[in-house]
Amino acid sequence: MRRQLTAQQREVLWLRAQGLSGPQIARHLSLAVSTIDYRERCIVHALDAANITNAVHLATAEGLIGRYADCGDRAAYLRHWRRGEIACPACKAANARRQAERRAATQPPPVTRELTP
Numbered sequence: 001m002r003r004q005l006t007a008q009q010r011e012v013l014w015l016r017a018q019g020l021s022g023p024q025i026a027r028h029l030s031l032a033v034s035t036i037d038y039r040e041r042c043i044v045h046a047l048d049a050a051n052i053t054n055a056v057h058l059a060t061a062e063g064l065i066g067r068y069a070d071c072g073d074r075a076a077y078l079r080h081w082r083r084g085e086i087a088c089p090a091c092k093a094a095n096a097r098r099q100a101e102r103r104a105a106t107q108p109p110p111v112t113r114e115l116t117p
């Protein structure tokens, strides 16, 4: 189950995951602290979390936190890599899903041993 967050909400979550406080996020995004508070309440509600710290944990586990608005696929993962950045959780999750799909696709057929008379 993947819950959807808006790009704005993901941006706030990303900054929270970097350890910024509400007022620090507000300064970083040039927004009012009350705007960040509102976005965080929406995030907590959307993820059915107890509070914003809980929401960061849940979103990380579900691969919802993205550094950029279009994070969350293989192309975005490679972009982090090219830029020398550490991939964000959304892109790591996308890459892990792709690797799991590739492993499943390239699984060799089971070996059937021929019976020798």
Ligand SMILES: [Zn+2]
Residues within 6 Å of the ligand: 066, 067, 068, 071, 072, 076, 077, 080, 087, 088, 089, 090, 091, 092
């Ligand atoms: Zn990313």
